[in-house]
Amino acid sequence: MSCIETKSLSKSYGVINAVDDIDLSVNNGKIFGFLGPNGAGKTTTIKLLTTLIPPTAGTMKILGIDAIRSPLEVRKKIGVVLQQPSYEPTLSVEKSLEKYGMMWNVERKLRQDRVEELLLSFDLAELRNIKNDELSIGQRRRVQVAREFMHDMNLLFLDEPTVGLDPSARRGLLDFIKDKAKDGLTVFFTTHLLNEAEYICNEVAIINKGKIIAVDSPEELKNKFGREKTIKIHLDTIRKDLSDLLIGIKDYELDFNSGTNITIRSNDSEEVLLKILQILTANNIVIEDLSAIPTSLEEIFLSVVNKSNASSN
Numbered sequence: 001m002s003c004i005e006t007k008s009l010s011k012s013y014g015v016i017n018a019v020d021d022i023d024l025s026v027n028n029g030k031i032f033g034f035l036g037p038n039g040a041g042k043t044t045t046i047k048l049l050t051t052l053i054p055p056t057a058g059t060m061k062i063l064g065i066d067a068i069r070s071p072l073e074v075r076k077k078i079g080v081v082l083q084q085p086s087y088e089p090t091l092s093v094e095k096s097l098e099k100y101g102m103m104w105n106v107e108r109k110l111r112q113d114r115v116e117e118l119l120l121s122f123d124l125a126e127l128r129n130i131k132n133d134e135l136s137i138g139q140r141r142r143v144q145v146a147r148e149f150m151h152d153m154n155l156l157f158l159d160e161p162t163v164g165l166d167p168s169a170r171r172g173l174l175d176f177i178k179d180k181a182k183d184g185l186t187v188f189f190t191t192h193l194l195n196e197a198e199y200i201c202n203e204v205a206i207i208n209k210g211k212i213i214a215v216d217s218p219e220e221l222k223n224k225f226g227r228e229k230t231i232k233i234h235l236d237t238i239r240k241d242l243s244d245l246l247i248g249i250k251d252y253e254l255d256f257n258s259g260t261n262i263t264i265r266s267n268d269s270e271e272v273l274l275k276i277l278q279i280l281t282a283n284n285i286v287i288e289d290l291s292a293i294p295t296s297l298e299e300i301f302l303s304v305v306n307k308s309n310a311s312s313n
């Protein structure tokens, strides 16, 4: 079943189309990554989907409910962690979780169990009696995310939840989210970090200037946009005559930093490599080192965003 379904969803602020004609379809039990640079429209999309702001145009169904007609019904069934910090300064970590559970009417025993479980999962046990005010930004963020798991929900929205976390807390949170998704929770997760999306998302939408410019699994995005590969060949001698020998071959660059380096960057990198190897062999030129550099989602993302910027200018 589809968990999030939007048609032509849009939100404008004056002349700015913060969210511009978005069609989304997110299935149950998936981690859906919403990836884009700053100002792309990620937060605005989350605010729309969680009924915090009304759209300028379009329709949306959340968990099968018409979210424009019945926002309150939607809000009862979802969780949301917004981007801006939210905490009560004088409340301790433990009490923050406890209070959140009370707000959601979680019964006492279950509430206590969950507090203990979350204190452990989010590495907050030692901070349980510390007031929010006295926590670091990263610790506060962990409390803000942890407390959302005090209540049952079918769908969780997380707006850049890992910002401000150190690498181990970041990894811990991503693994925690992965586990919850295994148990059936659907997660809508925004980030501007590719490696995060690659690590936990089943599907990724790339958004730029309010528009979705690609949707696919991280693997497929790589297949579609990542055909270009980089191959580096290093010769320990300087061969200034190489450019003459390689005449007629495209998609390569030479530099002479400590020896001779040939860099092939091409959609047909294997073929270019073969031709270059033939020429090197025919001329008895010895290769000292050869390496292929796989295209990361990071590079794909940047190239897709740059192309979309170029075509809209």
Ligand SMILES: Nc1ncnc2c1ncn2[C@@H]1O[C@H](COP(=O)(O)OP(=O)(O)O)[C@@H](O)[C@H]1O
Residues within 6 Å of the ligand: 013, 016, 017, 018, 036, 037, 038, 039, 040, 041, 042, 043, 044, 045
């Ligand atoms: N309340 C608002 N009033 C005016 N412009 C806004 C408002 N909220 C967001 N915007 C604009 O909409 C665009 C998208 O913002 P946002 O959704 O916060 O992007 P992201 O979360 O991807 O960084 C930006 O150009 C931002 O300045």
Ligand SMILES: [Mg+2]
Residues within 6 Å of the ligand: 042, 043, 044, 083, 159
């Ligand atoms: Mg944002």
